[in-house]
Amino acid sequence: MSNEIRIINGIVFDPTNDIEGKVAEICIRDGKIVSEVSKSAKVINAKGMAIMPGGVDIHCHITGPKVNLARKLMPEDHRLDPHFKTPNTQSGSGGIVPSTFATGYRYATLGYTTAMEAAVPPLTARHALEEMYDTPIIDNGFYVLLGNNLFLQSLIAEGRYEEFKEAVAWWLNATKAYTVKLVNPGGDEPWKGHKNLNVKDIDEDSKATDIAPRKVIDAFIDALHELGTPHPPHIHCNNLGHSGNFDTTLETMKTAGDRRLHIAHIQFNSYGGELGKSPKSASKEITDYVNDHENITCDVGQVMFGKAMFMTADAPLTYLLRGYKPQKWVNADTECESGCGILPFDYQGMIYTHAIQWAIGLEIFLLSKDPWRIVLSTDHPNGGSFMNYPMVIKLLMDYEFRKEAMKHLNQKAMNSTILGELKREYTLNEICIITRAGPAKCLGLKNKGHLGVGADADITIYDMLEDKEEMFNAPRYVIKAGMLLIENHEFVSDYTDKKVLRVAPEFDKDIEKVIKPFFDDFYSVSFRNYPIQDDYLHGHGVVIDSVKKNSIHEN
Amino acid sequence: MSAVSKDNTIVNEKIVENATCTFCGCCCDDITLTVDMDKKVVTKAKDACVLGKSWFLNHVIEDKPIARIAGKEVPLDDAIDEAAKILIEAKFPILYGMSDTICEAQRQCAPIMDDCLGTIDTTTSVCHGPSGMAFQGVGEPSMTLGEVKNRADFVMYWGGNPAEAHPRHFARYAVTPEGMFTPNGKDDRTVVICDVRHTKTAGVADIFLQVKPGKDFELLWMLRAACKGVEIPDNCKEICGIDKETVTDLFEKMKNCTYGVIFFGMGLTMSRGRHFNSGALMALATDLNEFTHFVAKPARGHGNVTGADNVVAWQTGYPFGVNFSRGHPRFNPGEFTTVDTLTRGEADAALIIASDPVANFPKPAIDHITSEKCKLISIDTKNTPTSEAAHVSIQTSTYGINTGGTVYRMDDVPISLRPAFDSPFPSDLEVLTKLRKKVNKLAKKLNRPYATKKYI
Helix, strand or coil, X not given: CCCEEEEECCEEEXXXXXXXXXXXXXXXXXXXXXXXXXXXXXXXXXXXXEEEECEEEEEECCCCHHHHHHHHHCHHHHHCCEECCCCCCCCEECCCCCCHHHHHHHHHHCCEEEEEEEEECHHHHHHHHHHHHCCCCCEEEEXXXXXXXXXXXXXXHCCCHHHXXXXXXXXXXHHCCCEEEEECCCCHHHHHHCCCCCCCCCCCXXXXXXXXXXXXXXXXXXXXXXXXXXXXXXXXXXXXXCXXXXXXXXXXXXXXCCCCEEECCHHHHCEECCCCCCCEECHHHHXXXXXXXXXXXXXXXXXXXXXXXXXXXXXXXXXXXXXXXXXXXXXXXXXXXXXXXXXXXXXXXXCHHHHHHHHHHHHHHHHCCCHHHEECCCCCCCCCCHXXXXXXXXXXXXXXXXXXXXXXXXXXXXXXXXXXXXXXXXXXXXHHHHHHHHHHHHHCCCCCCCCCCCCECCEEXXXXXXXXXXXXXXXXXXXXXXXXXXXXXXXXXXXXXXXXXXXXXXXXXXXXXXXXXXXXXXXXCCHHHCCCCHHHHCCCEEECCCCCCXXXXXX | CEEECCCCCEEEEEEEEEECCCCECCCCCCEEEEEECCCXXXXXXXXXXXXXXXXXXXXXXXXXXXXXXXXXXXXXXXXXXXXXXXXXXXXXXXXXXXXXXXXXXXXXXHHHHHHHCCEEEEHHHHCCHHHHHHHHHHEEEEECHHHHHHHCCEEEEECCXXXXXXXXXXXXXXXXXXXXXXXXXXXXXXXXXXXXXXXXXHHHCCEEEECCCCCHHHHHHHHHXXXXXXXXXXCHHHHHCCCHHHHHHHHHHHHHCCEEEEEECHHHHCCCCCHHHHHHHHHHHHHHCCCCEEEEEECCCECCHHHHHHHHHHHHCCCCCEECCCCCCEECXXXXXXXXXXXXXXCCEEEEECCCHHHHCCHHHHHHHCCCCCEEEEEECCCCHHHHHCCEEEECCCECCCECCEEECCCCCEEECCCCCCCCCCCHHHHHHHHHHHXXXXXXXXXXXXXXXXXX
């Protein structure tokens, strides 16, 4: 049968099922991994090659309104990196923010088959879904920005927690999101309403809503814990990017108690030193806490040298950074819900701050003890493009390479870190965990990130090469939902039947009566036109079920 | 639902609540339509403005063929086959228009041109194209319209006439609505209008600035300099037609507001200076953020021109004027924009979607597009000079009235449409999806050697 594939002789890495580098056979039928296929199945001989589940990116910015603004902003960048048409695929533009088609194809050429968009305002979530439909191959989902939602904040401030929980569930359903994203909670109101100020302390009451960020964070952790969403709140902490912010990060993690919480791009939240001065590494303080607390998961947000694009709902931060190098800048306020800042950026190895950011990210990788709870990311495109992932992998797997790289960077920064003393080298199995098995577990995706019977047949086959950057840069085969897409490094077909992953927690319909008056007064769209219809999933929506647990290691 | 009409006959009536008017970029989504389902007409459009009423109430299903080739009625599939053949065989096919259709249909367009190695362009190139180019140069501090309603205490319109072009802009979003931090509506706002003539819009202004024609840039640049501490020059009136005191006072008001916004129109983008003008304005709004929160936004015209920009940008990386002839998107306004490809006589096939260049373009462009040298294909909801001149002409149903889908308001907020009644004509989406499939099939057959080398 044509929809059957048998992969033979390959070296299988499937950490979820405790298989580490064993030669085994993988069988595929109807888009799933099965125990046996018929003799007529297509055979792929993967002798000497590594077989891994398709990569899962837990945090990137690839679709939605702010991504498109950044795309429009950078014609000079697209021009230098065209993405050519092939008989099987569409053309596009590359660069730090590639066009949708190019994004899908390029993720696939790294062996990634799932990528989660990390920040979408509810009001413009339709836009994100429409772009996802135009992003081929990779399965997507997105995190909806609720941390600066004025209506939800007012419910918290008034102590109406039950209604708050219902309203959060309503918003998750109305937008077809995967989880809640909190970005600099409480920071939008001072920015928009008080002449570009920001909130500085997690316990500080924001002028507009009389509510401290900690209360907002606590309420969301609680609500999602109660609702049992497969992924907890995904938080971009207050004071991100500021020297001395590790305290805020620790306080944020402590707020969670023993409930689950995901800290996004934790590298940007692990700075010591004094506010306003150059940052120092606080990777140890941060990783110590993460190592000891099973309820915390994080992605690193590794900084890589070269072009980047700040693209964040943390508008005050972007404006602050523009102060260092005035250039084109986009701000986009979304009524009652969110802010957004966009700024092109260049990370340079000779600059102290950039070099220390690079080192802090690597320190976090190397100091963390549980690879299941630390995910590889560059916060694409904030810390650099996702196209840097193979290079990050090489840095983690090769101590000598790391030492050599350090020689060419700002020496003051290198001397102030312990990176040179960390001799740990990641194994292939650990890489497999931080790029696919781990993030799938953090997200609660039971059918992804592993190769057991019943899993989605998203599979990547790499040539086993000495140079790990080269190895992870160009998989020989990529299979998505059982369909062979890349064969001998070339696209052999296009794939548009990708899925949109989302949650649908139950809620009391009466909550709409509480929400609607706020809409009528303060929104510029009708309440009835706000929730997103199922049509926008184009029949590709997949609801991931709720499960209550305190750690990804619980079964 | 049935109702009794004035002459006591029973009418088969339907009410559509929260319908969206797609006439202009305001995309008001609070219209209540009353539809006579027997006659297939909208009889009432509650809350619509004069333009919106005219858009809804004058819409009738015309008795016309769906598809024509060289003026003769043909089955739709034949017309699509002919269009696909023309496009794939052409040496320099162009696709233009797209601003008056839904995003779902727009999404089919770039892939069609990708397969034909053609050029795609939208009506943006003749309206806010310069703003798109300025955006690429300086960025833009911006907002959704609800933020203006809730927060803006300083509202300025520059080079536009919303009172006549976007009639509900004042009442629904920017001038009179009572918002979260503007509970007293207009009393909480300073409204400034800057234009070369005293238009109907100027009537609402607290301050009206009559700038000398073609001197917008100078005025903007003086304000930018003021942000950096440079005094407004004494000969200000001589330069831009407004005296020094007024400009100084304006600058103080801009600086001291809590949330300032400037909307700008084609008076700025299509007068001398073009993208320099839009760029200066966006840069001024950026500069003002040193003092307070300040944003700017182009007031876009057509119902979904903002969607066209967004779709073309996410698919190709560039908002308009994109060419695929080297196997990847290239952007060059002036080279790949439609007026230029036609005026230079380059295009040998043109697919025009929901727009009317034959009525609006400069004469040399019209001469070429209607000549033997250029095979013209039109997909439109109404008979226009373009559809009449077209070799292949396909009549489609109207978005927002007959078909649903997504449009983007001028502030990039996507809104779903609620159609009023069915039309016998196919939707743009249906026609373009079929055309895309057909073109793709023909392209695969041709098996062109696509470029693999960078030409940069």
